[in-house]
Each structure stands twice: as C-alpha cells, then as structure tokens.
Amino acid sequence: MSCIGVLGGMGPSATVDFMNKVIQLTPASRDQDHLPMIVLNSPQIPDRSSAILGNGPDPLPILLAGIDLLNKMDVGVVAIPCNSSHHWYSQMAERSHAPIIHIAxxxxxxxxxxxxxxxxxxxxxxxxxxxxxxxxxxxxxxxxxxxxxxxxxxxxxxxxxxxxxxxxxxxxxxxxxxxxxxxxxxxxxxxxxxxxxxxxxxxxxxxxxxxxxxALELARATVAFALEKRWNQSP
Amino acid sequence: MSCIGVLGGMGPSATVDFMNKVIQLTPASRDQDHLPMIVLNSPQIPDRSSAILGNGPDPLPILLAGIDLLNKMDVGVVAIPCNSSHHWYSQMAERSHAPIIHIAxxxxxxxxxxxxxxxxxxxxxxxxxxxxxxxxxxxxxxxxxxxxxxxxxxxxxxxxxxxxxxxxxxxxxxxxxxxxxxxxxxxxxxxxxxxxxxxxxxxxxxxxxxxxxxALELARATVAFALEKRWNQSP
Incomplete structure (x- = not known):
C-alpha cells in the first residue's frame, strides 16, 4: 500500500495547516479511515523567495534530496505545501517517480x-x-x-x-x-x-x-488522488 | 544533521496537535530556526486499546515497521504521540537505534x-x-x-x-x-x-x-532533546 508524501517545513506551521486540511477533507469515523502520509518537515531548506530574487542560496539541491527521500520511501504522490518552491517544479517533477501535484x-x-x-x-x-x-x-x-x-x-x-x-x-x-x-x-x-x-x-x-x-486546494487535490487509490483501506 | 522522528497517525489529529506543540515550543523567528522532523502518519495501525484488551489485532508488527523506517531514515530520537502504544514501549525501544522518549x-x-x-x-x-x-x-x-x-x-x-x-x-x-x-x-x-x-x-x-x-509534555521533552543537539542549526 502506498501513501501521500509531503515535502514540508516551508514553513512548519503551513505544513501542519496542510495536514489538518487533508484530515478534515477525508471522510473518516475512526483512525483507520484516514489517509497515510509521510511528511518531511525540513525547515532548513534555504528561503525560496530570496533565491528566486537572487539574494540567497539555491534551495534546489535540498529540495531534490527531499524528493529523493520520499521516493525512496515509495510514496505514491508528492504534495509540497509551499508555493514559491514551485519555481523549481519541472526539476523536481523530472526527478520524482511519484507524480507531484502542482499547487498553482x-x-x-x-x-x-x-x-x-x-x-x-x-x-x-x-x-x-x-x-x-x-x-x-x-x-x-x-x-x-x-x-x-x-x-x-x-x-x-x-x-x-x-x-x-x-x-x-x-x-x-x-x-x-x-x-x-x-x-x-x-x-x-x-x-x-x-x-x-x-x-x-x-x-x-x-x-x-x-x-x-x-493550501486547501492542494489538500483537496491530494485527498482526491489518494481516495481514488484507496490508500485509506487496510490491505 | 539528524532530526526528530515521529511515529504518528494514532490518530492523525493528535499527530498534528503534537507537531504544532513542537513548533510553538521552538524559539524561532524564521523557517530555518525550526526543528526538522520526519513524520510517519500511519492511521492504519490497528487500534491499540482494543488489542491490549484482547479484542483486536496486534499492532506491534506495524509499530515495529514504523520504528524500522524511521531508523532507516537516520532520525536521532523518536516521539510517539499515542499513549496506548506505549504498552509496547520495551519492544520498540529494543528495536530502535534512536532513543524513544516515553510519553508517560x-x-x-x-x-x-x-x-x-x-x-x-x-x-x-x-x-x-x-x-x-x-x-x-x-x-x-x-x-x-x-x-x-x-x-x-x-x-x-x-x-x-x-x-x-x-x-x-x-x-x-x-x-x-x-x-x-x-x-x-x-x-x-x-x-x-x-x-x-x-x-x-x-x-x-x-x-x-x-x-x-x-502531548504537550512529550513535545517539551522532544524539543529539549533536539535543541540540545542543535538540529535547528543549518550545517
């Protein structure tokens, strides 16, 4: 059984807000009805906006390391609850076996x-x-x-x-x-x-x-993808 | 650099509540001051209370699979924001290279x-x-x-x-x-x-x-452990 992969920590509260939205949007009356997720909360990723503006270090190597780790753990889809990081969407999507849902x-x-x-x-x-x-x-x-x-x-x-x-x-x-x-x-x-x-x-x-x-629209798309795959149904 | 490992999803909202408490307890003025976490949100783990009472399947194999996965990802400490699962604390602690903070x-x-x-x-x-x-x-x-x-x-x-x-x-x-x-x-x-x-x-x-x-006391102990190790300071 596969699960949702979340490349998060950009920032941490936004990741928690996204997870909460996934939970709220999942029809569930007990723990076992919910969707499995693996969440990398990686706040040390360099500031995305500064990098795009040419004022800070490139976050792409750490973003790709996160994508690699999530794929190594066999996630079935990747959600990234950080808009600015989607500047590097094509590089991340090319690297990832699992599809990445584009937040925009x-x-x-x-x-x-x-x-x-x-x-x-x-x-x-x-x-x-x-x-x-x-x-x-x-x-x-x-x-x-x-x-x-x-x-x-x-x-x-x-x-x-x-x-x-x-x-x-x-x-x-x-x-x-x-x-x-x-x-x-x-x-x-x-x-x-x-x-x-x-x-x-x-x-x-x-x-x-x-x-x-x-964040809500990304959660909506992620939940729809995962429910379609029935990742909340125990094997 | 290591990070906090969270064996969660029991239930998902409790995991999000725990993550929020870790974030609130971390002194931070920007993303990069926060603590890195890898979170397994695994709601399919069988009900812990029912198993202890002899009324349901044994969650221990899936708990240990979670511990193994977190260790494979090199987490430096494990927090489990589910009290009942601590019935199997000794088996999990024996299996884990990273120390597990006991919630009780x-x-x-x-x-x-x-x-x-x-x-x-x-x-x-x-x-x-x-x-x-x-x-x-x-x-x-x-x-x-x-x-x-x-x-x-x-x-x-x-x-x-x-x-x-x-x-x-x-x-x-x-x-x-x-x-x-x-x-x-x-x-x-x-x-x-x-x-x-x-x-x-x-x-x-x-x-x-x-x-x-x-959940708050587990977050307090986890944050103290991680700040002592300076996991929020970029390499």
Missing part, C-alpha cells in the same frame, strides 16, 4: 470564472517574479491583478514573515491591510498563493472578497 | 507533588489495563485515581471516539462531563493520558482542575 494548477481551478471576477495574486515577491501563477491564470483565460508597494505587497511580505515567526495576530492585521488596499485597486477575489497567508486569514475573511486558499 | 515518563514529571494533589488518569481502557501510568506515578510516589463507569470512564471512551471521528465539540462536551464526575470523586488534577483528550480540552479548561497534557 490545483489552486487556479478554484478561481471563479464569472466575468465580474477580478482576482489578485497574494504571494511572495519570488513567486510573483517566477510567474507560475500568472501562467496558470492565463491558460484558463483569467485576468488578474498583482499588488505593488502601493496596493499591499509590502504588507503581504510582512504578513508572511510574521506568520513564519509565530506572530499570527500581527500577520492577520497586516493581511487585512493588504486586503483593503487591493480591494481599492479593484480586486474582488484573492489567491492566497503563499501557504502562510491562509494561517493569517483565519477569522478575518471579509464578505467583500472571495478568498482562494492554495 | 515525560508527562508524570509535570504532575504537581504538593500533598493536596489528587490526580486522575484519563486514558483509554487499554492504557489503564497496561498500567504504565500507574507505574510511572508510583515511582514518583504520587497517589492517583482511576475513573470507573460511575466516575467518567464511559464519557472518556466516548470523548476519544468523537475526536477520532472529527467531532471535536461532542468530544469537549463528553470530556467536561467526565471532569465533573471525577472532581466529585475527589480529583483536583487530571493527566490527559490519551492524545485525543487535549484536542477536546481546548477552550474548556476548568479553574478547579489542573490539567497535565501528555
């Missing part, structure tokens, strides 16, 4: 396609520079907004840093500021395209914005 | 030793029958109460089942009933000696009972 592809499927939707991408500066969300949205023909320093990006950066430091309340305050700024710029939906952001959004979901949670 | 030993250290303390053990019927909490308390010279059907054990059983089924609110209601019953029997402190119970206790901590959380 999963997430973009949940963006409403009604003509009045104006979606903004809330992510690290590295993920924005990488461009994989823009590409995934364009492929579905969805127009989008990208925040700049006047429309919330500074607050998004600070929110992500706060959550990584365990300051959730401060993260929520900063996220709320960014939401107000981007709404003034015309957005009525937000892709929470960094897995720290859904942690900051708990309890502050405004009625005037549709929030699309990349 | 870690937990009992947090029980107040003031003469007016009357502590009750809230655990599965299997863990109670196994007797490792009673033994750990006797070794420290601490007297204890064990609930029976008149003093909360039925409610404790139902609380644990409810949390495993994702019904946290129902678990909290049942735990509160058990607390009232055991307090009437003379207890003023409770060992939450099943890792589902702390999940049910969120938001319902009564002022008239001291709660000792086995």
């Amino acid at each position: 592809d999963a997430c973009v499927l949940a963006v409403p396609t009604t003509p009045d939707t104006r979606v903004a991408i809330f992510a690290t500066r590295g993920a924005i520079k990488s461009g994989f969300y823009q590409q995934a949205l364009r492929q579905r023909g969805i127009d989008f907004l990208i925040p700049d320093s006047d429309t919330g990006q500074d607050e998004i950066d600070a929110c992500i840093r706060a959550v990584k430091a365990g300051q959730i309340q401060e993260g929520s305050r900063l996220l709320d500021m960014a939401m107000v700024m981007i709404a003034k710029a015309g957005a009525n939906a937000i892709i929470m395209g960094c897995t720290e952001i859904p942690i900051a959004s708990r309890g502050i979901v405004p009625s005037w914005l549709t929030l699309i949670d990349s | 030993d870690a937990c009992v250290l947090a029980v107040p030793t003031t003469p007016d303390t009357r502590v009750a053990i809230f655990a599965t019927r299997g863990a109670i029958k196994s007797g490792f909490y009673q033994q750990a308390l006797r070794q420290r010279g601490i007297d204890f109460l064990i609930p029976d059907s008149d003093t909360g054990q039925d409610e404790i059983d139902a609380c644990i089942r409810a949390v495993k089924a994702g019904q946290i609110q129902e678990g909290s209601r049942l735990l509160d009933m058990a607390m009232v019953m055991i307090a009437k029997a003379g207890a003023n402190a409770i060992i939450m000696g099943c890792t589902e119970i702390p999940i049910a206790s969120r938001g319902i901590v009564p002022s008239w009972l001291t709660l000792i959380d086995s």
Whole structure:
C-alpha cells in the first residue's frame, strides 16, 4: 500500500495547516479511515523567495534530496505545501517517480470564472517574479491583478514573515491591510498563493472578497488522488 | 544533521496537535530556526486499546515497521504521540537505534507533588489495563485515581471516539462531563493520558482542575532533546 508524501517545513506551521486540511477533507469515523502520509518537515531548506530574487542560496539541491527521500520511501504522490518552491517544479517533477501535484494548477481551478471576477495574486515577491501563477491564470483565460508597494505587497511580505515567526495576530492585521488596499485597486477575489497567508486569514475573511486558499486546494487535490487509490483501506 | 522522528497517525489529529506543540515550543523567528522532523502518519495501525484488551489485532508488527523506517531514515530520537502504544514501549525501544522518549515518563514529571494533589488518569481502557501510568506515578510516589463507569470512564471512551471521528465539540462536551464526575470523586488534577483528550480540552479548561497534557509534555521533552543537539542549526 502506498501513501501521500509531503515535502514540508516551508514553513512548519503551513505544513501542519496542510495536514489538518487533508484530515478534515477525508471522510473518516475512526483512525483507520484516514489517509497515510509521510511528511518531511525540513525547515532548513534555504528561503525560496530570496533565491528566486537572487539574494540567497539555491534551495534546489535540498529540495531534490527531499524528493529523493520520499521516493525512496515509495510514496505514491508528492504534495509540497509551499508555493514559491514551485519555481523549481519541472526539476523536481523530472526527478520524482511519484507524480507531484502542482499547487498553482490545483489552486487556479478554484478561481471563479464569472466575468465580474477580478482576482489578485497574494504571494511572495519570488513567486510573483517566477510567474507560475500568472501562467496558470492565463491558460484558463483569467485576468488578474498583482499588488505593488502601493496596493499591499509590502504588507503581504510582512504578513508572511510574521506568520513564519509565530506572530499570527500581527500577520492577520497586516493581511487585512493588504486586503483593503487591493480591494481599492479593484480586486474582488484573492489567491492566497503563499501557504502562510491562509494561517493569517483565519477569522478575518471579509464578505467583500472571495478568498482562494492554495493550501486547501492542494489538500483537496491530494485527498482526491489518494481516495481514488484507496490508500485509506487496510490491505 | 539528524532530526526528530515521529511515529504518528494514532490518530492523525493528535499527530498534528503534537507537531504544532513542537513548533510553538521552538524559539524561532524564521523557517530555518525550526526543528526538522520526519513524520510517519500511519492511521492504519490497528487500534491499540482494543488489542491490549484482547479484542483486536496486534499492532506491534506495524509499530515495529514504523520504528524500522524511521531508523532507516537516520532520525536521532523518536516521539510517539499515542499513549496506548506505549504498552509496547520495551519492544520498540529494543528495536530502535534512536532513543524513544516515553510519553508517560515525560508527562508524570509535570504532575504537581504538593500533598493536596489528587490526580486522575484519563486514558483509554487499554492504557489503564497496561498500567504504565500507574507505574510511572508510583515511582514518583504520587497517589492517583482511576475513573470507573460511575466516575467518567464511559464519557472518556466516548470523548476519544468523537475526536477520532472529527467531532471535536461532542468530544469537549463528553470530556467536561467526565471532569465533573471525577472532581466529585475527589480529583483536583487530571493527566490527559490519551492524545485525543487535549484536542477536546481546548477552550474548556476548568479553574478547579489542573490539567497535565501528555502531548504537550512529550513535545517539551522532544524539543529539549533536539535543541540540545542543535538540529535547528543549518550545517
């Protein structure tokens, strides 16, 4: 019997949030109904956004070592609850025997396609520079907004840093500021395209914005894959 | 560099709760300050309490397979956020190269030793029958109460089942009933000696009972071990 592999720790709270979402989305009345997972919580992986921006060491060797370890343990699918690391998706997917679910592809499927939707991408500066969300949205023909320093990006950066430091309340305050700024710029939906952001959004979901949670959408796709394979059914 | 190994999934929410406690107890201002963990979330392990009571299949072979896998991945210490599985502690410890932190030993250290303390053990019927909490308390010279059907054990059983089924609110209601019953029997402190119970206790901590959380105490001991080894410092 195979299982879900999680390349995590980027950051650790985002990995736990993702695991919780997998558990919540699995129909279960006892332990044995749940889905097996092997989780590498590897917080020492160098900062992904800094590397993309050319300001820090390359995380790819450690990302690939994680992919190798998960494959060595025979996982049947890999989920990576960190958006920015998907800058190296093609290198990781090429290396992995198990398929890797792309977080942005999963997430973009949940963006409403009604003509009045104006979606903004809330992510690290590295993920924005990488461009994989823009590409995934364009492929579905969805127009989008990208925040700049006047429309919330500074607050998004600070929110992500706060959550990584365990300051959730401060993260929520900063996220709320960014939401107000981007709404003034015309957005009525937000892709929470960094897995720290859904942690900051708990309890502050405004009625005037549709929030699309990349961690939840990755969990949804992962659970669907694993239930289809019946990995929760004892041999 | 080594890391923490977690033999989990018993149940999955208890494993996530334990990971969260490790994260909260680690001094960190960024991802890279956190402790690396490899987590086997293996919910298919047969029910531990039923096996101890002679009503179900033996989980030991799968527990040992988990211990073997964690050792193969070179973890430096093993934590098992499931109390009942510690019935097989000696077999697992004998098999493991990495030391296994005993959840009951870690937990009992947090029980107040003031003469007016009357502590009750809230655990599965299997863990109670196994007797490792009673033994750990006797070794420290601490007297204890064990609930029976008149003093909360039925409610404790139902609380644990409810949390495993994702019904946290129902678990909290049942735990509160058990607390009232055991307090009437003379207890003023409770060992939450099943890792589902702390999940049910969120938001319902009564002022008239001291709660000792086995998942928290295991996390405390695990973090202390790992910080001492500096596993959160990049090589």
